[in-house]
Amino acid sequence: MEWLVTGGAVAVCLYMAWTIGANDVANSMGAPVGAGCITVKQAILIAAIFEFAGSVLVGTDVTDTIRKSIVEPTALAGRPEVLCLGMACALLASALWLHVATFLGMPVSTTHSIVGAVAGFGVVAAGVHSVHWGRMGEIVASWFISPVAGLALGYLIFKFILRSVLTKAQPLPAAVRMTPFIVLLTTLVVALATIYDGLKNLIRKESPLAAYLTGGRAVVVSVIIALAAAALSWLLMRRYARKGGKLSIPEQLRWVERVFVPLAVMAACSVSFAHGANDVANAVGPLAAVLDILKSGKVVPQVIVPFWILALGGLGIVLGLATYGYTVMRTIGKEITEITPSRAMAASIAAAATVLACTRLGLPVSTSHCVVGAVLGIGLARGLGAVNRRVTRNIFGSWLATVPAAAGMAMLLFVLGHHLGLDALLKQLMPAVP
């Protein structure tokens, strides 16, 4: 019996990870694929590696028992079986909603779906007052702020590339000169998010002073790594510097785009990494909570995520990519031909930085929306031939629909499960707690 429950929870988690891989990853990697920087196969490979790395390194060693503390855990302290059932329902509801929305052709976000589902279950299981509405407001605000932040960053980064490379009299040598700085910037963002957060997790029990020192050291280590990467990129790019001079500006611009290809690939890796850090936890966090409660019979604010669950999340994503995401990505590669490596690079760096910053602040945001924001920012900087501004309407429409839909579905599943006596069944499986 216990195996059946565990197996069921694992299956739901895999399903959720599958929908992420099938849908979300294509959005985060669409720009570089469209720009022809990477093939669809390479994109799948990069996604498989970096999504996994992001989820393991930045994602979570520890997860909140209730995703992002939307519901007060103490409200359910005496009823671990309810929480257990609720988290399973929330996970299933958000995965189902993602699947339905994908089928209906709606652009939805994994994050919004799980947040809505958890809140929905909280309202039914523990009452309206147990939901931290302030926290919920913060999260919803971050959904406004993150595309706007992506837009601002996309605009600034692209303007910087324009000013420092594309509008120069000798764009090719300028591109080669700027490469180390762009590498430095990107690596620094990724390294900071990784090391700072990772080390902080390790010394959670230590004094604040130790945390501070480790943070400072993390910054130093990040800077060293970024400098090394920048130096390496300079060594690799040096050979292009002599090519300029005799070439006309349009010819040089074509070379500049070639020089930017590896940078765009690196930026794509960082988006994938950020996506893994931000979104994989959505799938594996609730599973970890369910299994932990099942084992201990207690409700604790935070639970350890075993490595195998993280690996499971990674596996689900790769499966989603291979079965469905591949097709989506191929369509994107064929349809989006109007983006060049310089634009893909700027959009990816902006999106990765926004997502990683929000993850650091504990705000679950949509990677897709940050990418869209960044692309719009580049459009605003006159960087793209034609940008569809109606997409912004779809973004807001998507979460306006997603949160209530996922919440409603979670409520329905929970009530259904309660009537079937699933929570009582779970209670029997749990060890008795004095």
Next chain:
Amino acid sequence: MSLIRELFGKSPFGPLVEHARKVHECVKLVRPLMEACVREDWEAIHRLQDTVTKLEYEADVVKHEIRDHLPRRYFLPVSRPDLDRYLHCQDNIADAAQDFAVVLLIRRTKIHPALVQGFLDFVDQVVLVSETLMGAATELEALAETSFGGAEAESVLKKISGLGEGEWKADRMQRKLSQHIYSLEKELDPITVIFYEKFLQTLSALANAAENTGDMLRTMIVKG
């Protein structure tokens, strides 16, 4: 439907360059048309007129594609009305070339031997104006790459700065040729004179359209 797929519209700049190339192919047939007229090779005129019409039609197809793919919901790096006007002007060049071919076709107008050189020189000047423009117009993609700014924009502006002077030269040649035609009015029948006037009008319309296109290109760059 993935968000990112909806986000990107078709950039108009690649097709605009394609349109410019088609237009210039029309213009390149103006000199052979004039030569055929001088030779009184009516069959060649017929053939060339067919080709010009075909090319003009192909340019129209590209033009419609550009317009159809740009619903208002897209934002572009240049203002939408400017882009429309630019396309319209560029299209006028091909229209003028086609008009010239038609005028040659509808009547077997013989060129007076004393006027041959004048006509050929005028044609060359008009084609030169269009060539100058095309040198700049085919860089629209590179311009979009640099967001219509910087060194690339400067170099395009420099290229089109010669347009005004070229058009002014063509105007002067037209006046001189006109005077020359009327100095021979005793030797020419009136309908031939009418057709000479039509030659001059269509050719100067071509040079004018090229100059206007250049002006629109400048507007798109400078407004940024």
